[in-house]
Amino acid sequence: MRILNLLKVAFKAIVLNKMRSLLTMLGIIIGVASVIAMLAIGEGSKASIRESISNMGSNIITIRPGAEVRGGVRGSASDMQTLTFEDYEAIRDEATLLSHITPMVNGGGQVINGSNNWPSTIYGVNPEYLEIKVVDLQNGSMFTNAEVQAAAKVALIGQTVVENVFPDGTNPVGQMIRFNNIPFKVIGVLEEKGENTFGQDQDDVVIAPYTTVQKRILAIDYLNQVMASAVSEEDAPEAVTQVIDIMRTQHKLRDDEEDNFSVRSMEELISTFSSTTEMLTILLVAVASISLLIGGIGIMNIMYVSVKERTKEIGLRMAIGGRGADILMQFLIEAILISITGGLLGVVLGLGATVFIEKFLHWPTSVALYSIVISFAVCAITGIFFGWYPARKAAALDPITALRYE
């Protein structure tokens, strides 16, 4: 029988049993729709985590002294004195994929303003720090390179510090504060940034020239870390390699020696996080796939009944010249039509559900094209697979046995 005729016959059989076909499709529809919606939720939360990490500056690269210990406890990096200003200079001068770079020293202490007292952390950096951290000034201005040269006692403070040491609401800019008894003139206030992905308060900071912090607060001449930003997020991994090369030359490491420093990019952090959400996505999809499977079994069930119910029809078709292959194709095409129609409706429903989730539940969603392709392919394959068995059973019948079937 010609394929067009087969399609017509199958289509007619579906239309003649509208309700039953629809109920069969329901399994497939729900299966496909839930796969698409689940994946959209998974992809959505992945994207939103990525975005919030990006906000922290996804192109940030940090260089710390001491070898990296993955998964274990790192030896206190700040105790190591192997990261020097010369290292910073070498990186600054030689790395081509970095847009900004700053040396960094940090230490804890008390911020004091009159009777107000607040434990915080002071970061010694250069003026490029603001660019790297992607944080804006709310008030005042950043210190200059000249002030860095002169180790001027000027500072910028974050919102948390502002709230705690200036509780009365006076404008901190121009005021004097003390950090570990060293007086600093507040020259700027940082824009509020909130907590980062790890729950760390990014507003509980005091920023000052690294020279000042090195000399007056910590009394050290090495660096705690070097922080830089790659020209773009995509270039971050390449920039990391560059920095590692420079550092190895700088530290005169032989090929068989391991790094005595570590270079990390936010990009790595993102992938760590992505893999967590990936797990979640896989779990969601697994659940949705089960419903797709159940949809497939539904098709098999209906096709099985359909074959049984139409045994006489099969017998007649064979008696007037239908071959086994014709019968097989007829039922197979019927199953495929049902599953494909169900699949299409499922895609529509899945997209609808996604829009609903986004609009009314305010969950981040992102429909992935691959989820549509995959679930559609899976349901077509389920249709073929589960339609095959009953169809083959029908085709193997003897004309007279089928005709006599009651």
Place this chain on the structure above:
Amino acid sequence: MSKEIIKINELKRSFTMGTETVHALKGISFTINKGEFVTIMGSSGSGKSTLLNILGCLDQPSSGSYEIDGVSIKDLSKNQLANIRNEKIGFIFQSYNLLPRTTAIENVELPLLYNRKVNSTERKSRAIKALKMVGLGDRLHHTPSQLSGGQQQRVAIARSLVNDPVMILADEATGNLDTRTSYEIMSLFQELNRKGITITFVTHEPDIASFSNRTIVLKDGNIIKDYFNTNILSAEKELAALPIEDH
């Protein structure tokens, strides 16, 4: 000498059900030539349908040979058998076997669907022609449930004609019809027979047999009589002689 279209020799068919074996056909032989109109008679359970199913390639004999148009069906594959059923045989079932919820025209078109040589326009026109031949030109789009028993039977007959078969095998094709309608059908068969189609007709009724040129009588799976009819009646004339509707 005319061509042998059906040739069976020592044909046996037995059914095994559990430990019991029913011998429905116990070794029968005959030859039907092209253009013959044969009726097969016999009491209920004598094996008529069993024989006809084998002749129609719907069933296989347990032993013995069957040659159709010179070809032994033992040598044919399932697909070749399907082709023979499709192109050479028009089979009319005792119980019509029309597809439910399917119009008369679609039912009649069915055999042509399995014939790749026929396209959809030709299929339709041939179906309409066959339906007109059985007098159902005005019932093309009726489904079986909208047709009377006799009309359904005529749709089944139209379906058996549509593929221009070499032979028609009819299992009690007039079994459910009144005298007038069965005479009409018999007159149609006689006409088809005159055009050269071989007809094998199973019936219970002796008056139907008198329209054919040969009668084979079965009893308990054996042929007890096989004779040529000397006085073939014309169904058309008999029809004209029937009393006009008196009720």
